Amino acid sequence: GENVEQHPSTLSVQEGDSAVIKCTYSDSASNYFPWYKQELGKRPQLIIDIRSNVGEKKDQRIAVTLNKTAKHFSLHITETQPEDSAVYFCAATTGTASKLTFGTGTRLQVTL
Amino acid sequence: GAVVSQHPSRVICKSGTSVKIECRSLDFQATTMFWYRQFPKQSLMLMATSNEGSKATYEQGVEKDKFLINHASLTLSTLTVTSAHPEDSSFYICSARDFKVVDTQYFGPGTRLTVL
Numbered sequence: 001g002e003n004v005e006q007h008p009s010t011l012s013v014q015e016g017d018s019a020v021i022k023c024t025y026s027d028s029a030s031n032y033f034p035w036y037k038q039e040l041g042k043r044p045q046l047i048i049d050i051r052s053n054v055g056e057k058k059d060q061r062i063a064v065t066l067n068k069t070a071k072h073f074s075l076h077i078t079e080t081q082p083e084d085s086a087v088y089f090c091a092a093t094t095g096t097a098s099k100l101t102f103g104t105g106t107r108l109q110v111t112l
Numbered sequence: 113g114a115v116v117s118q119h120p121s122r123v124i125c126k127s128g129t130s131v132k133i134e135c136r137s138l139d140f141q142a143t144t145m146f147w148y149r150q151f152p153k154q155s156l157m158l159m160a161t162s163n164e165g166s167k168a169t170y171e172q173g174v175e176k177d178k179f180l181i182n183h184a185s186l187t188l189s190t191l192t193v194t195s196a197h198p199e200d201s202s203f204y205i206c207s208a209r210d211f212k213v214v215d216t217q218y219f220g221p222g223t224r225l226t227v228l
Contacts, residue, residue: 032215043205043219044156051215089155093215099146100207100217102155 002027004092006103013080014111021106023090024072030092033073034100035064038087047088048075080110114140116208118220125196126228133191133223135206141186142208146217147179150203162189196227 003026013019025033031052036044050057050064050073057064061080066073077084090103115138125131135145143164148156160170160181168181180192189208193200203224207217 034216036219041203041222041224043221046216046218049216099158099161101158104155 002030002092002094002101004090004101004103006090006106008106009104010107010109012109012111015080015082017080019075019077019080019084019108019110021075021088021090021108022072023074023092023103024070025092025101026071027092027094028068028071029094032093033064033066034091035062035075036089036091036102038089038105044089077108080108082110082112084108085110114208114210114213114216114218116142116206116218116220118206118223120223121221122224122226124226124228127197128195130192130194131196131225133193133204133206133225135189135191135208135220137187137208137210137218140208140210140212142189143186143211144209145183145189146207146209147181147189147191148205148207150205150222152203156205159191193225196225198227201225201227 006023034049037047038044048062048064050066061078063076088106091100093100117136119134145162147159150156159174160168162168162181162183164183170176183189205222206220
């Protein structure tokens with residue numbers, strides 16, 4: 001089955017700096033890669049996703065890149081703010097009716 | 113956006129009792145719902161995939177007789193933890209997939225289960 005690895009497990013950046021979280025996947029058939037943000041005790045919130053026919057996607061301060069050949073994808077957050085502090089999970093799926101396989105999570109802390 | 117509700121948000125029960133958790137898609141039809149368990153400071157672990165009108169598909173290591181799943185309608189799936197024990201204490205989260213929007217899953221707010 002699919003295996004998703006995520007790094008780093010913790011990340012501390014200063015407000016205004018950029019943060020990058022990286023994930024690798026094992027199943028070359030995976031074609032949908034969402035990123036979720038989870039605050040303590042809350043539900044995971046979808047923040048951005050990318051499909052395998054696209055190499056990069058951007059939404060304001062958040063961007064995701066996908067390298068299908070290397071089987072890795074990354075989340076980029078620019079101009080970080082304290083409210084960006086949370087746990088971020090990457091995930092992968094082969095699509096239609098298939099389950100999401102989650103990475104182990106990255107705890108991002110944005111300091112003032 | 114798509115909204116998924118979950119009830120109850122928090123439950124405390126005695127060891128040996130059963131607990132039912134409901135997951136509802138409020139503004140869309142969900143042919144598929146997923147049930148996850150999340151222990152503190154860990155990732156979401158898929159327990160089972162619930163398909164409307166058919167039996168759930170359980171992940172390896174998840175006891176189907178202990179975690180009963182019913183998906184009787186396009187907007188409701190239930191998870192029943194039978195004969196709960198302290199080790200079942202966890203954060204249970206459901207998600208639902210809108211059949212019109214391929215792949216995207218929307219998560220419920222989760223249920224914190226504490227078994228005494």
